[in-house]
Amino acid sequence: MIYADNAATTAMSEAAINTMISLIKDTYGNPSSLYSFGQAAKEVLEKAREDIAGIIGADPREIIFTSGGSEADNQAIISAARLGEKNGKKHIISSAFEHHAVLHTLNKLAKEGFEITLLDVHENGIIKPEEVAAAIREDTALVTIMYANNEIGTVQDIKGIGAVCKEKGVLFHTDAVQAIGHLHIDVKDQNIDMLSASAHKFHGPKGVGFLYARKGIKLTNLIEGGAQEKGRRAGTENVPGIAAMATALGEAVKDIDKNTERLIQVRDKVIAGLKEIPHSALNGDEKNRLPGNINFCFEGIEGESLLLLLDDKGIAASSGSACTSGSLDPSHVLLAIGRVHDVAHGSLRLSLGEDITDEEADYIVKSVKEVVEYLRGFSPVWRDLVAGKTQFIL
Numbered sequence: 361m362i363y364a365d366n367a368a369t370t371a372m373s374e375a376a377i378n379t380m381i382s383l384i385k386d387t388y389g390n391p392s393s394l395y396s397f398g399q400a401a402k403e404v405l406e407k408a409r410e411d412i413a414g415i416i417g418a419d420p421r422e423i424i425f426t427s428g429g430s431e432a433d434n435q436a437i438i439s440a441a442r443l444g445e446k447n448g449k450k451h452i453i454s455s456a457f458e459h460h461a462v463l464h465t466l467n468k469l470a471k472e473g474f475e476i477t478l479l480d481v482h483e484n485g486i487i488k489p490e491e492v493a494a495a496i497r498e499d500t501a502l503v504t505i506m507y508a509n510n511e512i513g514t515v516q517d518i519k520g521i522g523a524v525c526k527e528k529g530v531l532f533h534t535d536a537v538q539a540i541g542h543l544h545i546d547v548k549d550q551n552i553d554m555l556s557a558s559a560h561k562f563h564g565p566k567g568v569g570f571l572y573a574r575k576g577i578k579l580t581n582l583i584e585g586g587a588q589e590k591g592r593r594a595g596t597e598n599v600p601g602i603a604a605m606a607t608a609l610g611e612a613v614k615d616i617d618k619n620t621e622r623l624i625q626v627r628d629k630v631i632a633g634l635k636e637i638p639h640s641a642l643n644g645d646e647k648n649r650l651p652g653n654i655n656f657c658f659e660g661i662e663g664e665s666l667l668l669l670l671d672d673k674g675i676a677a678s679s680g681s682a683c684t685s686g687s688l689d690p691s692h693v694l695l696a697i698g699r700v701h702d703v704a705h706g707s708l709r710l711s712l713g714e715d716i717t718d719e720e721a722d723y724i725v726k727s728v729k730e731v732v733e734y735l736r737g738f739s740p741v742w743r744d745l746v747a748g749k750t751q752f753i754l
């Protein structure tokens with residue numbers, strides 16, 4: 361089995377599993393309890409906070425633990441909206457290809473009367489800082505632009521966008537769920553005011569993540585209750601999960617350069633191999649993309665059938681994101697980069713893990729080529745294209 365769906369979730373690392381098990385067994389006190397058994401859990405919690413803060417160049421007080429990336433995105437955006445509206449600012453800038461955790465939160469705010477500008481991400485999936493600058497108005501409360509896209513893997517000039525926001529005095533949030541642990545992040549150097557992260561995208565456990573919010577930004581609570589997380593997020597902390605997240609992130613950043621170099625090499629080999637398939641196209645900028653991300657469209661086939669046949673060959677991949685697969689709508693990300701519906705339906709995302717071997721990469725290329733050819737063999741859409749009844753797009 362070759363797991364090539366690391367953008368959907370990753371396997372937990374051995375070290376993260378061990379951290380989690382030992383804490384579940386031995387350190388199950390409530391960190392809010394004053395006796396030493398609770399305080400031991402509190403120490404673990406605060407050590408994790410320090411470690412994570414250190415990794416992204418933040419202060420520990422700027423880290424709020426959440427249930428994952430979605431919650432962090434929701435809290436960041438709602439908080440900025442509440443701060444903005446106090447000063448009559450009800451305009452938010454984002455992009456058309458954000459994760460649904462961002463887009464659906466923005467939809468909710470639009471119903472409350474916020475005006476949302478979704479920037480064009482162009483054919484290559486890249487937004488220029490100048491375009492952000494041009495969209496900022498007197499009443500802009502927030503710019504929220506993802507660090508790296510979860511489907512096509514394109515990576516934005518976060519420092520550049522952050523600098524524009526800083527200069528204009530507008531809050532800047534980035535959904536860094538796909539980037540953290542895979543790319544170097546320094547929130548101060550990159551002018552980031554708020555950042556969302558999720559442990560299960562970097563070999564940590566599911567159901568745990570964090571929000572970085574620069575000191576001085578007043579957060580709105582999404583969950584009311586106890587005074588955990590300095591009153592910013594109620595509920596007894598998931599100590600084993602949080603500590604395992606810190607372990608996983610520590611490991612990920614320790615090996616980042618080595619992993620990146622190797623993944624890019626394998627990724628580019630797979631991209632070159634898949635480009636040999638006629639009427640295919642890579643989605644997203646070829647160089648400005650996550651080290652392990654490959655996303656293609658193949659004309660004349662259905663992404664779903666492609667996935668099932670690859671599964672038969674022992675390859676786990678994805679078509680669109682996990683949230684949209686299962687629905688018949690083509691991916692909003694592929695539509696945002698200008699792919700038409702028919703072409704967007706025939707998409708494949710391979711997100712490679714650090715442990716991918718050269719043999720596995722070759723096997724993936726060979727298998728995708730076989731499966732695409734097989735499916736085209738009995739696709740009426742393909743037959744019409746070949747017969748000249750319809751026009752090839754790719």
Ligand SMILES: *Cc1c(COP(=O)(O)O)cnc(C)c1O
Binds near residue numbers: 508509538568569
């Ligand atoms: C996975 C993902 C999320 C959601 O994170 P969860 O922890 O699963 O809630 C948000 N944004 C991006 C870009 C993601 O890839």
